[in-house]
Amino acid sequence: MPNVYDQDLIKSFWPKLMCPVRMKDIAHKREPLPNAYSGARTAFESDHDRILFSTPFRRLIDKTQVFPLEKKYDTIRRRLTHSYEVSSLARSFGNDLVFNSPELFPDAILPQRNIPVVLATIGLVHDMGNPPFGHEGESAIQYWFRRRLEAEPGLFKGFTEQQQQDFLKFEGNAQTVRIVTHLQVLNDLYGLNLTLGTLSALLKYIVPSHKVNKKQDLAKGKFGYFASEKAVIDEIESYTGLHEQRNPLTYIMEACDDIAYSVLDIEDAVKKGVISYADIISFLKSANEEDPDEHVSEVINRTSRDYGNYSDIDDLSYHELNDIAMVKFRVYAINTLMQSARQAFTDNYMAILKGEFKQDLLVVCGAKRLSALLKKFCYRHIYRNRDVLGLELQGFNTITGLLDIFWEAINDCEDKGELASPYSKYVFERISENYRRVFHHAVQQGEFPEAYCRMQLMTDMLSGMTDTYAVTTYEDLLKRKQ
Structure with a gap:
């Protein structure tokens, strides 16, 4: 209808x-x-x-x-x-x-x-x-x-x-x-x-x-x-x-974000050697035997058929075959999820406009099981990988360490002015001029507690850092503190 x-x-x-x-x-x-x-x-x-x-x-x-500080594989997203x-x-x-x-x-x-x-x-x-x-x-x-x-x-x-x-x-x-x-x-x-x-x-x-x-x-x-x-x-x-x-358009962007990371994070993990094409197909087949789903079956069957065609080519190495198979998997999985999310958007369109729709498109769409299985696989086999967790720990320590340093320096400089320590002044000057300008304007306006403005100055600086800049800045600040 x-x-x-x-x-x-x-x-x-x-x-x-x-x-x-x-x-x-x-x-x-x-x-x-x-x-x-x-x-x-x-x-x-x-x-x-x-x-x-x-x-x-x-x-x-x-x-x-997904993979912090990745240097070896320059094609990783x-x-x-x-x-x-x-x-x-x-x-x-x-x-x-x-x-x-x-x-x-x-x-x-x-x-x-x-x-x-x-x-x-x-x-x-x-x-x-x-x-x-x-x-x-x-x-x-x-x-x-x-x-x-x-x-x-x-x-x-x-x-x-x-x-x-x-x-x-x-x-x-x-x-x-x-x-x-x-x-x-x-x-x-x-x-x-x-x-x-x-x-x-x-x-x-x-x-x-x-x-x-x-x-x-x-x-x-x-x-x-x-x-x-x-x-x-x-x-x-x-x-x-x-x-x-x-906003109705936000539902679409969120669905596209979920589709991108749930499919493409798997492709990256294969490229990096964390998993193989066979791992994701085996996982989907096992789950589909327990609870058959037409969208899951479609992705498995179409990808497996193409994989079978390419596996007969003698010149292809294992890594090339893996890459080709993942390209096909990516195409079929994204296409299936996009079409299903599109149908969910049009089916729920009036409820979305009226503010009555309270779910995500991929949670209510026909391919919701495929979406859920891909996310489950990513969590189990990629996001909890030992190397990923180890690098995340390094990032965690870097950020909490930087927050300690910046918080002490901001308070020292704002409370003592010219009497602040040389180290605090150095740290404070490492903060973006843009962020400091916004900070000083907020303090002058007096709408928020000054401590709130100081905290935002610190989180603004931290959030604006790249992975590499955060690590090198932390190393530099630790070195200069000694």
Whole structure:
């Protein structure tokens, strides 16, 4: 039975959501530039380029996807290549929708041009706030604040509950919002000054840190912004009409992110020699015997058939055959998951627009078992690999050590000024001028406790580091302290 869509809701919903207004427009009480949806470059195409050419985006070239500090295999994915791939998948998803299901979007926003580019943009930016060493970096920051609070019960004196949770539950997604709205200073404090429509779409999580509730809604399973960015979020909600409701495009980007890492992390692990093609196929076959699933069967059968064809070629080495097999596996797995997620989006489209959809697309789609099995395999055989865990430990120690050093130096310099130790002054000067400028402005504004601003200065610096820069900086600071 074909889906029935409320065209009146669609026509009123999307022009408001695809808001071309920027924070600088609001501050200066001016209208956005004309031809926001058309012209030589639309407002949303401009957003894409602002992300693409930004310094924080380029830093992703040396931030961990799965294998930290990987030097031997230069084809292993980093956050940068992962982000490009998510962006590509998201753009393809958008192209499929606007050309094959045009009834989903009103003509007023020129969807064939603007929907795919917004999806590509949020695919690029979705990991930009992640600290070095992947999710282990987030865990290290959270651990440091918990440990510090145990040692200093008055650490958060004068903080609101949200301000405390901003650090105890530190979140890379919230750091992304902070980067694009404040930290990437050009000639003011508006960051990259993206449109409110794009900012709405990149908000993967929709609540502040003290309102996290995964059982209620997966979009509330983590927090999406710090207290310091609340004013920006208020403007986004006011202009787009979404109050604690996820942007429909965010569901698509999240699905593409999940598809990318669950499939491509396996390909990287094969390339690195952690597992083989036979391991993933054997795992899927065993699981499918227990609980048969047509999507799992399709990927197994199509990949195995191609593998059989190539295995008869005498000139191919074991490694070449493994690589070719994984390329085929990647193509079939991604294609199956993308088609299934697309169907889930259209099936739940009106519930998504009304804010009634509380799940992820890959959890409700037809290929949900395939998605779940791939994630299970990654966790068991890749993420818990001894080498990965060992490098994550190095990253954990590096980050917690740097936090110790920066925290003491920031407090020494801010409390004592010129009387601070030479070492503290040296450490303080290692902090980005952008971050220090934002910090001093926040202190002058007086909206937050100064300790909150100091903590953000420290986490801003840590989150902006690449893996290699974090390690070399820590080694340098330890050496100079002796």
